[in-house]
Amino acid sequence: MIKRAFAYxxxxxxxxxxxxxxxxxxxxxxxxxxxxxxxxxxxxxxxxFFTEQVMGNRVFVSVATRSLRLALQSTLxxxxxxxxxxxxxxxxxxxxxxxxxFLLLAPMWMNFLVRTYAWLTxxxxxxxxxxxxxxxxxxxxxxxDILYTDAAVLLGMVYNFLPFMILPxxxxxxxxxxxxxxxxxxxxxxxFNTFLRVVFPLSIPGVVSGITMVFMPGAxxxxxxxxxxxxxxxxxxxxVESSFIQQGDWHFGSAVAVLMMLMMVASMVVLSFxxxxxxxxxxxxx
Amino acid sequence: xxxxxALHSVTKKFYLGLVLFFLYAPIFVLMxxxxxxxxxxxxxxxxxxxxxxxxxxxxxxxxxLRNTLLVAIFSTAIATTIGTFAAVGxxxxxxxxxxxxxxxxxxxxxxxxxxxxxxxMVLYLFVIRTFGFGRMGFGTLLISHVMFNVPYVILSVTPxxxxxDPNLYEAALDLGSTPIRAFFKVILPELMPGVFTGALLAFTxxxxxxxxxxxxxxxGVQNLSTYIFSQARMGVSPHINALxxxxxxxxxxxxxVIHKRDKIHAKRMxxxxxxx
Amino acid sequence: xxxxxxxxxxLAAIIGFAGCGNNDDDVTPHANIDGGDTATQGNEGGSxxxxxxxxxxxxxxxxxxxxxxxxYEETGIRVLFExxxxxxxxxxxxxxxGAEFDILFPSDYMIERLILENRLAPINWDNVPNRAHLHHYxxxxxxxxxxxxxxPYKWGLFGILxxxxxxxxxxxxxxxxFHEDYAAPHAGxxxxxxxxxxxxxxxxxxxxxxHNTTDLRELHAARDLLIHQGPWVRAYLGDEIRDSMIAGGAxxxxxxxxxxxxxxxxxxxxxxxxPREGTQLFIDAMVIPATTRHQAExxxxxxxxxxxxxxxxxxxxxxxxxxNATALEMLPQEWRDMQVFWPTGENxxxxxxxxxxxxxxxxxxxxxxxxxxxxxx
Numbered sequence: 001m002i003k004r005a006f007a008y009x010x011x012x013x014x015x016x017x018x019x020x021x022x023x024x025x026x027x028x029x030x031x032x033x034x035x036x037x038x039x040x041x042x043x044x045x046x047x048x049f050f051t052e053q054v055m056g057n058r059v060f061v062s063v064a065t066r067s068l069r070l071a072l073q074s075t076l077x078x079x080x081x082x083x084x085x086x087x088x089x090x091x092x093x094x095x096x097x098x099x100x101x102f103l104l105l106a107p108m109w110m111n112f113l114v115r116t117y118a119w120l121t122x123x124x125x126x127x128x129x130x131x132x133x134x135x136x137x138x139x140x141x142x143x144x145d146i147l148y149t150d151a152a153v154l155l156g157m158v159y160n161f162l163p164f165m166i167l168p169x170x171x172x173x174x175x176x177x178x179x180x181x182x183x184x185x186x187x188x189x190x191x192f193n194t195f196l197r198v199v200f201p202l203s204i205p206g207v208v209s210g211i212t213m214v215f216m217p218g219a220x221x222x223x224x225x226x227x228x229x230x231x232x233x234x235x236x237x238x239x240v241e242s243s244f245i246q247q248g249d250w251h252f253g254s255a256v257a258v259l260m261m262l263m264m265v266a267s268m269v270v271l272s273f274x275x276x277x278x279x280x281x282x283x284x285x286x
Numbered sequence: 287x288x289x290x291x292a293l294h295s296v297t298k299k300f301y302l303g304l305v306l307f308f309l310y311a312p313i314f315v316l317m318x319x320x321x322x323x324x325x326x327x328x329x330x331x332x333x334x335x336x337x338x339x340x341x342x343x344x345x346x347x348x349x350x351l352r353n354t355l356l357v358a359i360f361s362t363a364i365a366t367t368i369g370t371f372a373a374v375g376x377x378x379x380x381x382x383x384x385x386x387x388x389x390x391x392x393x394x395x396x397x398x399x400x401x402x403x404x405x406x407m408v409l410y411l412f413v414i415r416t417f418g419f420g421r422m423g424f425g426t427l428l429i430s431h432v433m434f435n436v437p438y439v440i441l442s443v444t445p446x447x448x449x450x451d452p453n454l455y456e457a458a459l460d461l462g463s464t465p466i467r468a469f470f471k472v473i474l475p476e477l478m479p480g481v482f483t484g485a486l487l488a489f490t491x492x493x494x495x496x497x498x499x500x501x502x503x504x505x506g507v508q509n510l511s512t513y514i515f516s517q518a519r520m521g522v523s524p525h526i527n528a529l530x531x532x533x534x535x536x537x538x539x540x541x542x543v544i545h546k547r548d549k550i551h552a553k554r555m556x557x558x559x560x561x562x
Numbered sequence: 563x564x565x566x567x568x569x570x571x572x573l574a575a576i577i578g579f580a581g582c583g584n585n586d587d588d589v590t591p592h593a594n595i596d597g598g599d600t601a602t603q604g605n606e607g608g609s610x611x612x613x614x615x616x617x618x619x620x621x622x623x624x625x626x627x628x629x630x631x632x633x634y635e636e637t638g639i640r641v642l643f644e645x646x647x648x649x650x651x652x653x654x655x656x657x658x659x660g661a662e663f664d665i666l667f668p669s670d671y672m673i674e675r676l677i678l679e680n681r682l683a684p685i686n687w688d689n690v691p692n693r694a695h696l697h698h699y700x701x702x703x704x705x706x707x708x709x710x711x712x713x714p715y716k717w718g719l720f721g722i723l724x725x726x727x728x729x730x731x732x733x734x735x736x737x738x739x740f741h742e743d744y745a746a747p748h749a750g751x752x753x754x755x756x757x758x759x760x761x762x763x764x765x766x767x768x769x770x771x772x773h774n775t776t777d778l779r780e781l782h783a784a785r786d787l788l789i790h791q792g793p794w795v796r797a798y799l800g801d802e803i804r805d806s807m808i809a810g811g812a813x814x815x816x817x818x819x820x821x822x823x824x825x826x827x828x829x830x831x832x833x834x835x836x837p838r839e840g841t842q843l844f845i846d847a848m849v850i851p852a853t854t855r856h857q858a859e860x861x862x863x864x865x866x867x868x869x870x871x872x873x874x875x876x877x878x879x880x881x882x883x884x885x886n887a888t889a890l891e892m893l894p895q896e897w898r899d900m901q902v903f904w905p906t907g908e909n910x911x912x913x914x915x916x917x918x919x920x921x922x923x924x925x926x927x928x929x930x931x932x933x934x935x936x937x938x939x
Binding site for chain 2: 003004005006007008009010011013014016017018019020021022024025028081084085088089091095098099100102103104105106107108109110111112113114115116117118119121122128159162163212216217219220221222223227237240241244250253254257260261264268
Binding site: 239 | 653658756758785786789795797921932935
């Protein structure tokens, strides 16, 4: 069968560029190199991650906790903000729908660094929001002072990842047969009941892929926490970046990357209980 | 009843507007500041078009833009080709092999970008050091973008494959067509919508990417993302805001054109339906 | 969906067109702004020259972008700049990632390390006659004792920039940042500089230690001081401190003198002090990595950068102290009288160089990262 052979070049490609790099990262994670360049197998990187203490705090564990907390918060916020948007969109006329989808995707065509950086101008103490509010409220001190706090980091995450939550939910809602809702209402279900028992369960695959697209990127970012958090809200992404780029310690950075992969696998396993579909990740966007 | 419904729809519009305002507020801000006279982002010091002149005469940013687009176009083309063929081939593998290959293909989709980027960097540097040839640059950047784009193409094309009648392909073979020819004549046309979706997704993700480019590019090859990142510590220069403004206006204009065409199209369809 | 694709392709075409329009690699960056016809001259100048491109690695925009075009018009050699935010990132980019640049602009202690590791090519000073314009401060360099590798480019002091309208109890001391009485009232109004050696170095100085310490206990005391100071700090920033201080974003900040000078010229409420406990006096110099394939062209560029008129342009643009004695004479008297631009006497005496710390250097980066992990709470 010739058609099967179509897959072979890709399989070779896949092994070289997906499997081998991960094996190399795994190799770095379980080795250490001393000052003279000798490399030995060791679990020291993982041990360091879980045990290193400064002033009575297990620092890396608290970084992981913070990353998970912020990622979770941003996921919940994206869900709370994004679900109604997706729901409203499904009720729109076709041409309006396509405009809305485009409006959600269009910001991605502009560089995300530039967009995130623009938040500095908005959130600064003398920035736009405060300028307006100070004039309205006749005060001369900043009203909202969240730049360089975890609130700003959270805002940056929600801002950057919101479309990734909306679009998959929209896709799954769109596939729903509107007659189902009519049927539910004919059978006497109220608006809320219809939503809870009919609409929401059917949109779960979209919600699940939305979550996978918002959660891990949140824990893995380092740009947002640097720009909007003033480098004071180290996330797992920052640990990896600083290990590789600043300290040149590939072993520890790889160990943290491996832990992030494990977290990802764990979250996928949990989510797979809710979703048996194949439409995962960003591919569910369109 | 109608009144309640009307109110409801106003609330909906307001809510949508609010969310879109949130998404577009920073874009408006950087558009406004592209006309700011001051070099720093701090204060508004009056209107100027100077940054647009600086932009048009800045070869570095032109190079970065060119690299971004070249990588996006080439990686989309390559990834779409590899991905489409792969999807067809994978579909014909044994069940276990298919599950394995699809599982591995999904890794780059699910993996945090930072891990994708650094694992590729580790691979390239490993090869460069072990075999002593090559260096990081446009090639590694392109390969990396192809790498994270291919799975999206596969995932977009695969669902279309289910709809194809396998007998068609067999029939084409029976009628004396070569397998390759049969593929192009029979299967590919059916897959086109999925291929297009995958290509669009690949292009968008490539343009938007920062993390993977950051880890895998080399000396002298900066794209917009890495160029802007390397400058961001001194503050994004207003002429980058000017570039973003131009890009935004181009997108807006396109959207307007498409929307218009769409409306005409819909109207015609409706007329035709009425005739029937 | 097809429509969206169409949109994508059209957009790409438009952007591509815009990109290609000025992408013949012959267009001036800035000369065009002043006079329309310089670009064409550039074309002629460059067309017959050897197609060598130099890759330079500098701190952000720490050169006047216009000089790239002047150099190109004079020599036909194009210089492409890339930027790094800290010495450490530069090091990892060239060493760990094997990036092959032709010219680097690292600081003193990093040059010391690069020399020690045999990563630099000696400069053939016969090709760099403009070395004669260097100020006598740079006749002898501790980090390059034989004077073989480094061509000093800019220098300055690390200190404190504060806003007079917010800080009444000014002190010429790191007390402003670390002492409870002075710093705590300004909680949430202090910027620290996001670099391991610099932030920890200032803490070491305040504690009375050398900022070149190799004593782990001293380093950890400095680390704990920074963690203790954390609640008073608004953010750890790089050179974006400059813009934020201009906008009144904080009461005081750690900053390098050139950025401080720029900020002061934009906002008259700002002032710069050099702490009496001592601080870092840095010299950033141009060096040529051993991996270069364009040694002669790189030397041409270094010679060009040391030419008084070019050094003057750069000094006026970056506002850091120039290393060029002739260019210094050409600068306005007000600039030369500014302590922030040309520190003298007491201020100059307070500056000490960083040294490379050998194997101990990693302790600094580890400690600094721990600080960043702890201050966020």
